[in-house]
Amino acid sequence: MDVDLASMFTLVTIFNTLVVGIFLVYWGMVFVILYHLTRFGIGVQPKRFAALFLFGSLALSGVVVISSMNVDINALLPS
């Protein structure tokens, strides 16, 4: 079976993998921080921080997704 490695590892695929990797690391960290705030936090303050952090993360993630979709990575290559 012939596998065309060049078509598999296009610049778009690498860029998309990079974006997915960034999100995996980011949301992994978000989970750890939210877990700490809700599990070990005492009083009102950690709950407020957790809510603000979650909403901010969702909003910023949306912005990153939209801005990554607008990037034409192939246009960056010198013709």
Place this chain on the structure above:
Amino acid sequence: MIKALLSIFRDSPNSFEGQKENEKVLLLLRPHFFTIAIRVGFLGLMCLVPVIVGLIFLQYFTAASWLNVFFFLSSVWYLGLWLAIFYALTIYTLNTVIITDSRIIDSDQYGLFDRKISELHSHRIQDVSIHTNGLIETFLQFGDVTVQTAASEKQFVFHQVPRPDIVKDVIMQVTAAKHTGIKATTPAGSTVNNPGI
């Protein structure tokens, strides 16, 4: 239903893991807000980096069709900053000292997976002293509270807590209550989260 759900952001009984039955929390202390404001302020200044870069290189980005890439990298930068700010706030908010009517629990959070909890029973308290150092600590009324104990861990130091004078009074009340039987109370006009503020 929604009102009840939102109430967790307004009221909290300040209960904690391992709290004994009928154990009353007198004070819940965190380092003074000024200590975290510096760090958050510095990270806030980092928000200006993409703005400055954008202002300087805007024409170049437009000419080279790199504007979308710049927006993408800026959004990733802000995502990272948001994480860094809340990492700092998490460490700050998990650094607590709980003073109850029978003991003091000091929880030091050094990192997300690096935590030290020390407990001190009020009958072991021998001496309490406060240390306010410098102009900022004097004006903003925060400082270190040192509790001398009879236990193996000789000293407990609560760093940069707000209103150390009130904290000292409450600890002394708790200690006196062990001997006299008169119950210690939170000072009038103060909240549990931030004594006297």
